[in-house]
Amino acid sequence: MASSSFRFAVPSFALAAAAFVAMTPLGACSSDPGATDGGVTPTDGGSTGDTSTINDTGTSPVPDATPELRMDPAASFTGFDGTRVFKVPFAVYGAGPDTKLTASDPTAVDIVAAALENPQGDDGRYFLVTAKKAGTFTISAEVGxxxxxxxxxxxxxAPTRYTAGDTRYKSGYAPKSEPACTTCHAGAAGVDHSPASLASVSDEDVAVIISTGILNGQPIMIPGGxxxxxxxxPTEMDGLVTFLRALPPKGFK
Structure with a gap:
């Protein structure tokens, strides 16, 4: 099964993520406003003669040092069956360490702070959200x-969906020589398709990726052609979607 980058888009979240994702993981960029262009600074307090940065008031504009507040992904998908744990990662950028997430229905989710195992320069504030009931909810962050x-x-x-997915995930399809999903996705080094990379992908789109082998308009190829x-x-497909949603978001600690 393929992973869609969370930006996580994926991620991975992720989402990505983790996870996440995944659920593709997320990165923010910054520029260095203090960099120089090699010019000479006068020692007598005079001007260098370059007035290109002077505005209509005769003063140099002060850049806005406030970072953009952003949450990734903009929309996430998960499930609830009353039996297993379904988690999705969220990242907030342009926020401090005291950032908190809230839900439009506090009884619908549990929210805990998280961190990437390998941030690689990612400065997002991460959270893992566990679904406690079905529905559509708003997850918000407010800073300054x-x-x-x-x-x-x-x-x-339905609780029975997971079992059907678990079985198909670990078994190939002999008539068409299709390998088990574990061939490429198992273990720490496996290709991530946990919620860290799939959280931003709807159930319907996950099923399309599995059944058609097309991701972002391109065929997904496995080594060996x-x-x-x-x-x-149909039962196995529903089960696979459920199974993937229930995987722990990869890449978080």
């Missing part, structure tokens, strides 16, 4: 008078 929000859609799954396209029954 600024507020950003994201939508979390939690789909109700095998197309990433799996044969499933």
């Amino acid at each position: 008078g600024k507020k950003v929000s994201s939508t979390l859609t939690v789909t109700s799954y 095998v197309k990433h396209q799996w044969t499933t029954t």
